[in-house]
Amino acid sequence: MCGALLTGAAIRPVPPTALGEAARELAAGATVVALVPTTARLLATRQRLRARRAGPGAAPPAPRLRIAMTGAGPVDGPLDALFGEAYGVGLARNYGSTALGAVLSGPAGLPPLCAGTPLPGVDIRLLDRTTHAETADGPGILQIRSDALPGWHDTGDLAVREHGHLRVLGREGTAxxxxxxxxxxxxxxxxxxxxxxxxxxxxxxxxxxxxxxxxxxxxxxxxxxxxxxxxxxxxxxxxxxxxxxxxxxxRAALPRTAVGKAAAPARYRLTPRALRAARAYKASELLFALHDLGALTALAEGSELADISAETGCDTRALELLLDTAAALGLVSTGLEPGGPAVPIDELAAFVELEKRLSRDLVSREALAAVARTGVRHRPFEQWSLDAELVRLYQGAMGGPSARARSALGLRLLRPRPGTRLVEITAGPGRYLERLLAADPTATGHLWQTGRLAGPVSEPVRAAVAAGLITTGPELPSGDADACVVANGIHDPTGGARLAPLLRTLKPGGRLLVDDLFLPSGTPDGEPGEGAELALDWLTHGGTHWPTLAALTAGLTEAGADLVRDLPFEGSPCHLVLAKEAD
The missing domain is CATH 3.30.300.30 (ANL, C-terminal domain)
Incomplete structure (x- = not known):
């Protein structure tokens, strides 16, 4: 920044995760860009995808770019070639640290992994850590001194000299x-x-x-x-x-820092919450028992103990102990103020019924241990013979009033016009297409049901398929859709998780809508967020791609799309995410 200011340049700071903003600055005439290798790779990958879709004659992505400088990590041959293909400029190199400042630099075209040569006023040497003697070409620990910092300073990096340039092998602790x-x-x-x-x-x-x-x-x-x-x-x-x-x-993912460097591997240790978790199953079993007794509706309406006892035929004293325990656990309240479940009682009952079933087989302790041993690709769920009752329970829980309300709101976000063509990838019955056809009989579309728990197609959609208005199957149409919706399928690696093919279904100006659940990012005090247990469902019988909204957003930007809107639902892990192809 100091160098840019001293030369009279205008600076446009862009967050490392804002690939779309960075691409727009390059297209608008940026002449120099400073990057880390991860951001350079994502930008180049995104631009290559966009160039393929745009075809010959598209406007250059960076018409005035002269220098693309990378630091805070190595540039290998494939990355240099990828960026050069995407933007017509190779990657220059820069090496330094907070304490030393910039000390090595090199133009584009250096050999892979080379960091360049010393800047004016900088001396370097390689020291053999075993003999403590200087070595001409290394490998050795890189030490640096400069006019500003006299005396040798140990960088902690292992390096070699090759063809007059310095190649960093890695940190001394990782080499x-x-x-x-x-x-x-x-x-x-x-x-x-x-x-x-x-x-x-x-x-x-x-x-x-x-x-x-x-x-x-x-x-x-x-x-x-x-x-x-x-x-x-x-x-x-x-x-x-x-x-x-x-x-x-x-691995499912490798954590990175805010500037794109690989973060240190996580070290997992038990916390005091583990003891509470060992007893937590009792709260679930208590809720399941109240459901089996037929008490949920009475509890939702705020009934008194005597009425609930009479309605369920239970022993009053034993039922009182159950309900007092439920109140102590926060499952029910005892106050006079209006309350009730955050979702309609029929939807709550459907979720409880599904969770009862999942706790017995799909998300049991045995199933979790089995997946850990076999891996997701060979998990027991893929070999199980699914019964119709499980599919009914799953669709009943996932297709309740809240899901129907989200599909209505999602279509409003898409703003369909008469004759809209909609592609829907879903683990449900085709709810978006059903609603669209009810509002516009001239609409057409394509339906792909993913996952083993998708259930039957709704009757209106089945009729539209028979009439030729809707096609079906995993072969997605290319480039003729006004909108593409992924409903309860964005985590499925064989279906909705493949963002680039989804975007290729759209016409210019088309929109992609994701209607799904995402893991929480946690609370400011470090406590886990509500809904983190969803990952166990994905692990045992769903998909694990794009687990968080941040991961999906990063994937969309890499695939050449920009986030238009994220509409979260209070008290729920559900989001409506609207995206479009980047300008």
Whole structure:
């Protein structure tokens, strides 16, 4: 920023997550952009997708861009090529720290993982940590001194000199020594990231007792269908044997800092809440028992103990103890003020009925342990023979008054015109298409039901299919839809989670609407947010993609779309998310 101000440049600060805003600044004539590698990769990926959709003759994405400078991480060959293809400018390099300032720099076109050469007034040296002697080419610990900071300062980075430039192998604590050779995790990450099925990767050491015996662990976020055997074979084709990771671990996501750096791996420890959780099942069983006794409707209406006892045929003294315990647990209230459930009693009863069933099989302790052992792709749910009763319970809970109200509001957000064509990807009966056809008989569409619990198509939609107004199946139409709706399916990896194909269904100006539940981000004091247990449903019988609204927003921007509106529902994990192709 100081350099830009000293030269009289105008500065446009853009948050690292605001890819759409950054792309618009580039299109508007930005001449220099400072990036971290993760943001550079996301911007280039987004622009490549947009260029493919726009075809030849589209306006250049950055007509005046001269320099794209990256810092706070390495630039590998594939990233340099990807950015150059997308924006016509390679990635320049910058290396520094908060304490030292900028100390290394290099123009675009440097070899992969090179950080450049010392800036004027900066001296560097590589120090062998074992012998404490300076080494000409390394590997060695990078030390720096400058006119502003005399005396040698240890960066903690392991580096080598190659072709007159400095290549950083990684932090001293993360670089790996195998035998007499140093291995750079960054190089291995670059190779793995070049695999078509890899979305993110982190390679680290597994420390062992003796020097030179460190293991290598690759944590990979991969598309469904990419397994560890395939990744190991890919690494073996492109890396020397001593650089191939010993262990490959498939992850759902890798946490990153606000500027896109890989965050330190999480360390999981029990908290005092674990003891409370060990007893928490009793509250659920109490609610299920009140449902079985037929007491929910009476409780919703604010009945007295004697009336509830007479209505249910229960022993009054035992029922009183149950209800007092329910009040102590916060399940019921005893005050005179108006109350009642946050949702209609029939919808609450449907959810309780479904949760009773899930607690016995799909989300039981045995099912959770089984998924942990087998992985999501081979979880027991995929092999179970589903009974019609489970499907009925699921659709009854997911298709209640709240869901119908959201579909009505969602269509209002889409503002359909006469003759609208709507693509709906859903784990339900096609509620959006049903409502659209009721309002506009000239509307057409396409329905794809995903998931094993989708249930039967609604009768109006079935009639529209028979009349040729609606097509069905997993083959989505391309480029002829005014709107695309994903209802209770955005987490499904084989269906609604694939954002790029969803956006390709739309005409220019079309809108994408997501109607689904998302995990909470937590409270300011660090307490878990209400609804975090939803992840267990997704793990055992749903999908785990885009678990939070932030993850979905990042995925949309990477796929070339901008968030138009997020409409959360108070007291509920449900959101209506409206997006459109970026300008």
């Amino acid at each position: 790996v020594r195998r035998g007499a050779r140093w291995v750079a995790p960054l190089e291995i990450e670059s190779v793995l990231r070049a695999h078509a099925g890899v979305r993110d990767v982190r390679v680290a050491a597994r420390r062992r007792a003796h020097d030179g015996e460190d293991g290598l662990v690759a944590e990979v976020v991969a598309d469904d269908g990419t397994d560890t055997d395939e990744l190991r074979a890919h690494a073996a084709r492109h890396l020397a044997p001593h650089k191939v990771p010993d262990t490959f671990v498939l």
